[in-house]
Every structure is written in C-alpha cells, then in structure tokens.
Amino acid sequence: MIIDVHTHIGEPDQKKGSGQSAPRISPETLIETMDKAGVDKAMTFTDKGLWVYDKTENDKIADAMKKYPNRLIGFATVNPRFGQDAVEELHRAIATLGLKGLKLHPWLQLFSCTDSVLDPLFDEVAKLRIPVLFHTGYDVFSGPLGVADLAERYPQVPLIVGHSGCCGLWFDAIKAAKRCDNLYLETSGNMSGAIERMVNDVGANRILFGSDMPWVDSAMEILKIRTLDINQKEKALILGENLQGLLREWKID
C-alpha cells in the first residue's frame, strides 16, 4: 500500500519541464504515473491556484476527485490574506465540493504561519476537522518552526509539514515535530540522510511519504524511501500505513 500525500495537478501547457518550471500534468497523467510507480492513492492539490487566487481551481480538484474517487483525495486551497472570503471559500470547498483538506503555501501566498491573519481561517479549519498541509523550506515565511507555532495555537488540527523543511531546514522540522504531537513530517524532496534522522528522532509513525509530483519524480521518491537504512516495517509505515490509519481517524477513507 503506497499513499502519496503530496501531488499537484493542472492544465498541461508544455510537453516537458524547462530549466525554470515543472511540466504541469492532468489528472489522467497523474493516475498513469501512479499506476506505473505502484501508488494506490494520492492527495492532490492545484498548482496554479497557489500563485493566483482562483476559486475555480477548487472546482477542478473536486472534478478530478469525482472522476477517480478511489484514487484521489482532493485538497482545497484558499488565500488567507482574503479574510472572510477565504473562510467562506474553504467552507464551500469542503461542505459543498467535498474536498478533504487544505493545502497552504506561505511563500507563494505571502503569509507567515505566526501571523494572526490565519486565525479566522483556522477557526474554520478546526470546525471542519480537516488536515492542513503546508509547504515548508528555507524560502521566506516557510520555516518549519513557524508551523510549530501554529500547531501550538491549534492543537486539535493535524498539520503536515510538506517537504519537512526541504531544503536546508530538515533539523528544524524535527524540532517542530518533537514539540507538537499534531505535526506530521512529509518526505518529498528531502535528503535520504535527513529522513533517517527523522525516523530516529521522531519515529516512523509520524512520517508520511509524499512525492510533490510533477516537480519531483515519484518513482525516485519511492526508491528513496526503499533505500533508507531503516527496517521494513518503518518503510511500510512511511509509504502508506501511517496515512491509512490517519485517513480513518480524520474520517476521510
């Protein structure tokens, strides 16, 4: 069982990536790639919706999920800077469209996790009882310790630390996860050595496999987990068993 907690879909506008940007992929291509790599299910988000606030992107993710109900778990995105409008859009995305969680990108959406601008949105997140996945890294606004601050303010909300601070801040992701039980560390892009440290310091049961497709090749990300110096049970937990349990806990399965 492999579940990928981090993928993006959009409208393909080029055949392959350039030096500057990833190839954008359709839901169909995502499913094909999952089949090839042996991935059973994936959480999927918009790509474009992270850099422009376009609510129709949530409708597109919902459409993809309806087309592949057993394979895709759609997450909404909203821009917290839009205040009450963002709260209402999140409510619509979850209650009306049936999306299952929220993806936020502090760098592209221009907010810090420590900013009170998030409060109205996270009051709604807590009411809706949904998980939230954050992009983290060393880019501006994206340090994992900022997510820890938010996790302490909303201890009932499960927060997934996307990329676990990749790159350069994997050690802060470990510090954050040690402080907050509601934080989960996600593996995409991060170094093998760093993930071995996370398993050692935080435990495999708090680590979730993600690929960040199409920015990253999911087959390579799976190979990365399989070649870690950890035991088979820990690999199985990271690749899918942890998330399978969490989906039940979050009432998403």
Next chain:
Amino acid sequence: MIFDAHCHIGREHSKSRSFALSADELVNIMDRNGIDKAIVCSMGKGLNVETSRANDEISSAVRKHPDRLVGFAGVNPWYEDAALDELERGVKRLGLRGLKLHPDLQGFPASDDLVYPLIQRSGELKIPVYVHSGTSIYSQPMEIGEMALSCPETTVIMGHMGYDNYYFDAIPAARRSRNLILETSRNTQYWTIEESVEAIGPDRVVFGTDAPYSKAEVEIARIKSLKLDSDVQRKILGENISKILEER
C-alpha cells in the same frame, strides 16, 4: 565508468545529529553501486575550522584507496593568506586535486571578494573548485555564476544545481560562464538535468551522489531515468568529470 563527483568522508561534529562516513564505508558503497571512482572532501568541522587536520585525513584516505578516490581540499576563506597556504599545501604536498567550498557552512557570500583569491589561485594550480549551492541564501546559483565569471581561468563546479529552491537559476548561471559546471546530486527537479544538456551542451554536467547525505542507488537511478542519449548519459556519469580532472 561511473565517476562520482561529490562525496564526503569524516564526521560533521561530535553531537548526535552529526553525519559521518569513513573512507572504507564509502568504498563499500561504491562497490555495491558499481561506482569506479569518487571525489571526496571533508564535512562539517573539517571544512570549516579544522581544515588542516581534515586535509591530512582526506590525503590518507586517497593513499589507502589510490585507484578509487580523488581528494579535494577544504579551506576556509576567512583565514585569507593562511587559507591560500593551506590550499597550496593540500595540492602540492598532499596530492589533493581540487578545492571544496561551502558558503553556507563557512559563512561567506559566494560572490564575496573574500573568496576570489582562492578561486584565482585554484586556476593557477589548475584545479577545479566545487561550490555547494542552493542552501543558504549565500549560495545562490547566480552568485556562483558571478564567482566563475570573475575567474574565467578556473573551473567552478556548482554542487546540487541549486537544490532545491534555486534550481531555476542553475542553467541561467551556467549560460553566463563557460567555466561553470553543474553537478547533479540531490537535484530532485530531474527535468532541469535534461534541459541543461540542451542549454549548455553535454560536457558541462557531472554526476555526484553527495554521500552520506543522499544514496547512490537513488542518484544513479535518477540519471538513468532521464531521457538522454546513451553517450550523453556516459558523459554525465563519469567521462566529463574525468576529463575535467585530466585537463586541469
């Protein structure tokens, strides 16, 4: 032939977070993965404050495995003239064949004049300079490009191709300076490796593993998964770095 352009041996520091790898362990990894040769440099403390000790250590690792390992010296630019002397000792007396710099760890902007005497001297000594890129903000690809432009006689290898948040500047930097080489370890934005061959040609991209931070299995599989002609793949996996070391 597979020639790994970037590995570390030694130990970062004495605390539990430290990464560590011995020369014998590295050769073992190479054997398991069909890697013929590897460039090794130190790590952590050895690149930063205990460079003489670390250079001796690299040199004895190379003497122990002369057919498998090529050593790069580590010196800290903040020591200025003493750093130049240590580089000279590393190359002329210890037989080291390149310089490794890590702006993030050593605490200097890659574009700072502080480091230029070392880059210049490396050109005179006919050795390539490997510079870590990506993390942190002082290791931006465009800064390393600036470094290469300032010393056109020195071959500069950009480690990790901007991994990962600065991947988009790796090719533009290499376009500006013909003496800049891109090294692939940890570059998860795999398509930029294909694109770099198109943009700057097949001779300026070199494969590395960054052991022990990344795994040889994954790094080799990534190169083999790319849509590249087999002669280009061979160049990236070993021929290019081999030629760079011969020429210099």
